[in-house]
Amino acid sequence: MAITLYDLCGRDERLRFSPYCWRVRMALAHKGLDYTTVAWRFQEKEALAFANYDKVPVLTDGDTVVTDSFEIMRYLDRAYPEAPVLGEGVSLQRVMFFKQLVERSITPALFKIVVLDLLEAIHPDDRAYFRKTREARFGATLEAVSNPEQGRQQLKQALVPVSAQLKESLFLDGETPSGADYLLFGSMMWAYTVSTEPLVEESDPVAAWFARMLEVHDAAAGQAMTIRDL
């Protein structure tokens, strides 16, 4: 069956930065599944009407439509059970906790670092929409939310257990990457794609892990276009 991923794009259609889409792309690469992407922009709500959803990622696999990045990862584990990414039972439960850490402690810190770069990476026609929706969510202007120095401090604190674990194992999930690695990588790839701001110190084990993650699965992420290529 043909797999299609609706994937957020920026001012260049090849610039793909959504952290939630990156998790799914890495899960697809992990399972060695072929797929095509449809470049999607923030306001193209009608293009997702078939999924009864208003944001990406949306994945179609033949007649099956799945929305929400974590639900897509779970779907892929059910439909293609070899090489699980999330697992089941207590493995799944423990990666659900890790998802909370990524979304509530790490991603907000990254947002403070890259928000203004992110605005620049977005298509000009989407910037007013992005500003309006995000400023309503945060109750502050994007310029007020932007605070790279404070963001880096928060990020460093949130990554303390990640750095410690990456001294013990090559990847968070062991000798090879899986779900926990993809959840964290999605958010870090988002920041890396839109911004040249430093995220972690070069000596931090997270930096070496990120470099490894760019190379895994035939450099599925390392080959992607970033703001450096524009």
Added chain:
Amino acid sequence: MAITLYDLCGRDERLRFSPYCWRVRMALAHKGLDYTTVAWRFQEKEALAFANYDKVPVLTDGDTVVTDSFEIMRYLDRAYPEAPVLGEGVSLQRVMFFKQLVERSITPALFKIVVLDLLEAIHPDDRAYFRKTREARFGATLEAVSNPEQGRQQLKQALVPVSAQLKESLFLDGETPSGADYLLFGSMMWAYTVSTEPLVEESDPVAAWFARMLEVHDAAAGQAMTIRDL
């Protein structure tokens, strides 16, 4: 075979507060294993010489001697594989990450909150030893390390993903507690045993989870002596 746990005690021999011993006690309770404890105090190094180790927990199971709380939990999973606490493979890997979070982000915050109460809970003959070793480790006096207000702020931040997950499931590991719950509970039980300082707000899902944890396995922890009983 008879199982014996060497377990840190305080100024009353029945006061047991080591976070690392509490993890093991909960793992033993989880597996329904009978065991006896040997009350041990900080300076009784010779009592552990048989284990070639100088701190607790130390567990003996017949002729088997196991040191280090996490290694003991792993041993129990191998020797008594029904009802795993840590699991294996990616489950084990993910709980190893959670251990890092507990030890590096949560326990240090708790220490700032309860350190002076902890000093009071320790046997008078051990207080000079405790002060000397901990002040050397932190490079500061215990009084300088003590900062309950800052500790509570750090704890709240570190518990953000825990609170979020506990809105989704009764326990961190799902509908019933296991390894991740015991790792976090060990540290929170340590603080709760020696101190009446508030740790989290009553409305925080972590508060309700802690109350549940006191009740599980026939109130294995809820029946334990705390500073409130002295």
